[in-house]
Amino acid sequence: xxxxxxxHKFGSDINTDEIIPARYLxxxxxxxxxxxxxxxxxxxxxxKIAPGDIIVAGKNFGCGxxxxxxxxxxxxxxxxxxxxPSFARIFYRNCINIGLPIVESAEAAEKIAAGDTIEVDFExxxxxxxxxxxxxxxxxxxxxxQEIMRHGGLMSKVKASIS
Amino acid sequence: xxxxxxxxxxxxxxxxxxxxxxxLIEGNVDLVLGNDxxxxxxxxxxxxxxxxxxFDKDKIALIPDHFTPNKDILSAxxxxxxxxxxxxxxxxxxxxxxxxxxxxxxxxxxxxxRPGMLIIGADSHTCTYGGLGAFSTGVGxxxxxxxxxxGKAWFKVPESIKFVIKGKLAKWSGGKDLILHVIGxxxxxxxxxxxxxxxxxxxxxxxxxxxxxxxxxxxxxxxxNGIFYADSKAVDYVKSxxxxxxxxxxxxxxxxxxxxxxxxxSKIEPVVAYPHLPSNAHPARESGVKVDQVVIGSCTNGxxxxxxxxAGLLKGRKVHKDIRCLIIPATQEIYGLALKEGLLxxxxxxxxxxxxxxxxxxxxxxxxxxxxxxxxLATTNRNFVGRMGHPKSEVYLANPAVAAATxxxxxxxxxxxxx
Numbered sequence: 131x132x133x134x135x136x137x138h139k140f141g142s143d144i145n146t147d148e149i150i151p152a153r154y155l156x157x158x159x160x161x162x163x164x165x166x167x168x169x170x171x172x173x174x175x176x177x178k179i180a181p182g183d184i185i186v187a188g189k190n191f192g193c194g195x196x197x198x199x200x201x202x203x204x205x206x207x208x209x210x211x212x213x214x215p216s217f218a219r220i221f222y223r224n225c226i227n228i229g230l231p232i233v234e235s236a237e238a239a240e241k242i243a244a245g246d247t248i249e250v251d252f253e254x255x256x257x258x259x260x261x262x263x264x265x266x267x268x269x270x271x272x273x274x275x276q277e278i279m280r281h282g283g284l285m286s287k288v289k290a291s292i293s
Numbered sequence: 294x295x296x297x298x299x300x301x302x303x304x305x306x307x308x309x310x311x312x313x314x315x316x317l318i319e320g321n322v323d324l325v326l327g328n329d330x331x332x333x334x335x336x337x338x339x340x341x342x343x344x345x346x347x348f349d350k351d352k353i354a355l356i357p358d359h360f361t362p363n364k365d366i367l368s369a370x371x372x373x374x375x376x377x378x379x380x381x382x383x384x385x386x387x388x389x390x391x392x393x394x395x396x397x398x399x400x401x402x403x404x405x406x407r408p409g410m411l412i413i414g415a416d417s418h419t420c421t422y423g424g425l426g427a428f429s430t431g432v433g434x435x436x437x438x439x440x441x442x443x444g445k446a447w448f449k450v451p452e453s454i455k456f457v458i459k460g461k462l463a464k465w466s467g468g469k470d471l472i473l474h475v476i477g478x479x480x481x482x483x484x485x486x487x488x489x490x491x492x493x494x495x496x497x498x499x500x501x502x503x504x505x506x507x508x509x510x511x512x513x514x515x516x517x518n519g520i521f522y523a524d525s526k527a528v529d530y531v532k533s534x535x536x537x538x539x540x541x542x543x544x545x546x547x548x549x550x551x552x553x554x555x556x557x558x559s560k561i562e563p564v565v566a567y568p569h570l571p572s573n574a575h576p577a578r579e580s581g582v583k584v585d586q587v588v589i590g591s592c593t594n595g596x597x598x599x600x601x602x603x604a605g606l607l608k609g610r611k612v613h614k615d616i617r618c619l620i621i622p623a624t625q626e627i628y629g630l631a632l633k634e635g636l637l638x639x640x641x642x643x644x645x646x647x648x649x650x651x652x653x654x655x656x657x658x659x660x661x662x663x664x665x666x667x668x669x670l671a672t673t674n675r676n677f678v679g680r681m682g683h684p685k686s687e688v689y690l691a692n693p694a695v696a697a698a699t700x701x702x703x704x705x706x707x708x709x710x711x712x
Contacts (some may be wrong), residue, residue: 143481143570147677151684152656156360156367158334170679190482193515194677195656196417198334198433219486219517220417224433274317274447285338288439292344 131252133210133231135182139244142188144171146195146221150203163199164206181208184250186242188214192221198228205230211250213257213268215239226275227284233257238266252279295545297453298520299488302428302542306411307448314452314551322352323410325440328396328652329357331415331433333374338438347382348444354386354405354414355379356396359652363390364659394624394650397421397509397592402626404535408523409542413437413446417512418592418674423489424505425531426523426541431512451488451517452551458493460559465708467602468503469594469672469692471495472510473564474556477574485515487551490544492522495558501526502598509593510674513571563707565670566690569678577695580705586669587612587700588681589693590621590648591655594672597627599693604636606697606708607643613703618645619661625650645700657681663688670699 148171150163157163168175168185185191185204191214192200201224204212212225215236225232231252238257242248246261255268271279281287296304296311304311307318327335332355339347347353355375360368372389379387386405393399397418400406408426412419415437422429432446440446458471476483489511496504504521511519521527523541531539563577589595589603600622612618620640622628628650631637640647653660655673663669663682668689671681676688689705698708 145677147657147675147680151679152658153679155330155656155658156365156371158337158371170684173684190485190515193481194417194675196415196419196431196433197330198415198435199330201433202334216482216485218482218515220431220433220512224435227433227435227439272317284435284439285342288442289342292342292442 132249133182133184134249135184135210136180137184137186137242137244137246137248138179140171140185140187143190143193144187145193146197146200149192149200150197155197155199158199160202160206163203167203167207176207179207179209182210184248185209185212186239187212188239189216191217193218196220198224201225201228201230213238226278229279229283233268235266235268238268241266295547295549297488297490297544297548298426298522298542299428299453299518300450302409302411303448303450312450314450316450317447318450319445319447320411321444322413322440322446324352324354324405324412325437326354326356326396326400326414326419327434327437328359328416329361329368329372329375330359331437333371334434335415335437335441336374336378338435339441342442344442347441350383351385353384353441354400355384356388356393356399358393358395359656360658361390361393361651362649392625395592395595395652398596398623398627401425402534402624404531404537407531407537407539408527409540413440418509420511420516420518421505421509421592423511423518423520424501424508425527426521428518428520430518451486453488453490454484454552454554455550456489456491457553457555458491458495458558460495460557462495462558463562465563465694466561467692468499468506470561470564471558472507473566473574473690474561476510476514476572477564479514481513481570481572482515484511486517489514489516489519491519496521497524500598501530502596506593510571513674563692563695565695565705566676568676568687568689571675571690577691577705578707582668582689582705583703584668584670584689584699584705585617586661586663586667587616587618587696588654588661588669588671588673589696590623591652591673592623593674594693595621595623597630599672600627600631600636602693603697604639606694607701608639610643610701612644612700615703616700618700619648619654620645621648621651621653623650654681670696670705672696
């Protein structure tokens with residue numbers, strides 16, 4: 131499974147209030163959440179992106195709240211994956227659970243520039259920067275997480291296990 | 294091999310004699326909770342599975358506290374989802390306006406959060422119950438849904454950091470200042486994926502409410518959970534609230550910690566976390582920052598001891614003419630106690646506004662939102678960009694004593710600066 135898109139860069143400690151501000155949490159409709167994705171980090175983000183694009187950020191991406199609305203918003207905005215040196219733990223867990231691919235790679239996060247065309251191979255963990263003709267490697271997921279991702283998310287896996 | 298309290302609880306709930314950091318386990322949860330923002334997604338996911346009943350109607354808590362009393366139509370619809378699901382599933386612990394409180398202040402009152410329990414909640418401040426010696430951690434709505442079906446959740450056993458705090462608390466400092474100091478020291482990801490265990494004579498002398506305040510903000514350092522040994526203060530409190538059973542675990546002498554950090558409490562003066570990170574610690578003394586609003590409340594500092602401290606400083610004084618001061622007792626019981634003790638009259642006489650329990654302004658919901666350019670000093674737990682309103686507003690975090698002094702003086706100050 132791969133993802134290809136242009137990179138959009140953000141700094142460190144991007145938090146869930148910036149990803150999806152609380153003023154939009156009176157609804158969990160994915161389309162509504164997508165419309166306001168990353169709004170308090172970059173109010174013009176939704177005007178800039180194309181489906182399949184990739185967020186490349188600094189350390190501790192997704193820190194703050196447990197709100198699943200944050201990864202839902204990113205996924206519904208059709209961002210294909212998020213690359214960062216590290217992720218806040220609840221956000222990381224939520225992404226695995228809903229099937230939004232996230233990739234830990236300090237090297238990739240540092241070397242990718244805004245606008246670079248990036249191709250990510252989730253099975254091998256290889257990140258290919260087409261623009262710069264560079265390759266970076268990501269930490270692989272532990273096997274049980276790969277299993278959740280293979281099912282497309284936690285609920286699908288739970289469904290499979292109870293049927 | 295020696296284990297920490299956190300490891301012992303995870304072992305006990307996964308049928309293991311022992312566990313070690315890095316290990317993946319599946320744990321039986323004692324309590325799963327969600328609020329009006331997070332539970333609707335969980336309920337939707339639950340229903341999509343076609344499962345008839347929740348795993349245990351007594352082990353789920355649905356607490357509409359964020360955008361209640363119903364903030365607007367959409368929020369009312371979200372609460373309705375919780376209410377209808379609670380009715381349909383016969384969920385024991387659903388509470389509506391007039392009974393409900395801010396979840397992490399309310400659930401301990403109900404005796405639902407006890408030493409030795411394994412608790413997950415679709416709210417990041419679920420880590421609060423570590424103050425009572427439970428292993429308690431925040432998760433997302435999908436984890437909540439899966440747990441409502443199976444009664445289980447997966448955990449990666451975290452490494453533990455030991456925070457040793459010794460010495461007599463400085464005047465006007467409390468649990469809030471200890472935790473803000475620690476977060477300022479290690480950063481917002483300083484405890485990432487780790488368990489934060491707090492020990493030392495300062496902690497032993499700290500009230501239970503002070504420990505709950507500290508555990509509440511473990512997530513602000515990226516921690517998986519915060520935890521305290523459940524001593525007689527914790528045990529007496531729990532016994533006063535419920536007859537339900539509990540288990541007190543103690544960390545073994547040879548338990549392993551990835552890091553040990555030591556602090557001298559007598560040197561920790563009241564701290565203010567400046568915008569826009571909880572780690573941006575500054576002394577309250579002579580801060581001088583002019584603000585527009587003060588909020589005293591939240592799952593961090595909305596309990597009766599917090600209100601007593603604020604009332605002690607507001608008594609006979611008035612909130613500065615340029616300040617809006619909002620005081621939000623975190624539960625109906627706290628509200629009633631504050632009324633009985635005459636605290637609410639002190640607040641009214643001081644020209645502060647007193648609200649029904651709600652998370653409200655803490656996360657920029659309602660009951661005190663900030664306009665562009667406005668600043669608020671709050672006893673809450675987060676000060677990210679746009680946290681309490683307009684993206685160009687600012688939030689400063691502090692303890693209730695600093696909040697009261699700030700309300701009176703119109704600028705961020707140490708209580709000593711009041712005449």
